[in-house]
Amino acid sequence: MAMRQFDVFVFEEENPNFNQWKPEFEDNALGWQHSSDWNRPLQKIDAEWVVLAHPSASIDRDFLNNLAEVIEGFPMVDAFAPRLKFNGHFYGGQLLNGAKGFATISENEKMRFVAAPNPLIGVFSSRIVQRTGLFDQSLPPEFRLQDYSLRMAHAGGKMFNVPYLVAQAKNSLDDKVPSLINGDYLLAAASIRPEWQIIYKNLNVASLLGFSLRHPGTIPLWFNTKELKFKRDKATALSKLTADHLKEISL
Numbered sequence: 001m002a003m004r005q006f007d008v009f010v011f012e013e014e015n016p017n018f019n020q021w022k023p024e025f026e027d028n029a030l031g032w033q034h035s036s037d038w039n040r041p042l043q044k045i046d047a048e049w050v051v052l053a054h055p056s057a058s059i060d061r062d063f064l065n066n067l068a069e070v071i072e073g074f075p076m077v078d079a080f081a082p083r084l085k086f087n088g089h090f091y092g093g094q095l096l097n098g099a100k101g102f103a104t105i106s107e108n109e110k111m112r113f114v115a116a117p118n119p120l121i122g123v124f125s126s127r128i129v130q131r132t133g134l135f136d137q138s139l140p141p142e143f144r145l146q147d148y149s150l151r152m153a154h155a156g157g158k159m160f161n162v163p164y165l166v167a168q169a170k171n172s173l174d175d176k177v178p179s180l181i182n183g184d185y186l187l188a189a190a191s192i193r194p195e196w197q198i199i200y201k202n203l204n205v206a207s208l209l210g211f212s213l214r215h216p217g218t219i220p221l222w223f224n225t226k227e228l229k230f231k232r233d234k235a236t237a238l239s240k241l242t243a244d245h246l247k248e249i250s251l
Contacts, residue, residue, distance in 0.1 A: 056172035078157035081117035086169040099210035104183030150202035156240035
């Protein structure tokens, strides 16, 4: 039996409206799962490609038809970073930004590889998911796709930004959503610790030192890294992330 093309996993934290979620449309050839556990659906993939999304990202027929065309047009790509259209603007994936951590790409950015997708939507092939493994759920939800995408790069995968692959952002009851869409959350004080952890796990000591010097409050974190070191070793032991690709996903 042939695999279907897409599974769509919609992730959000438990909330009073959690059980009111419904898929945008029904199709026997499409698998939907809605969960607060990011890893449970990854263990039940039945499709060639997986769309990972927040409920505020509209996964409709137009988006999936467009995604199918993009996948056919770029057969060697392992993952895609769709743009979200919100209030008349387009917000795409993220690049590594030196000692500053991460930065959202320009609205006018052309096709290019990126370090991570917008925190509200990403697309991965099931083959690269199998090589990358599960999410680190100790990180806040808005940082899990960053970490996962860098681990995917160590597993040999690459994420591509295609400007015409666009999902609409829906009205949301979550007041954090605009900040997540436009990347402002990266500038909040609460982002420093999870970004430091992601850099520790996935990048070199020079990158970690630069980030720490820019954010001196992270210096004490250097003295309690046993668990992070285990995760780092697991992610990077057989790393396929080259220096050239690292440049491609950086500002």
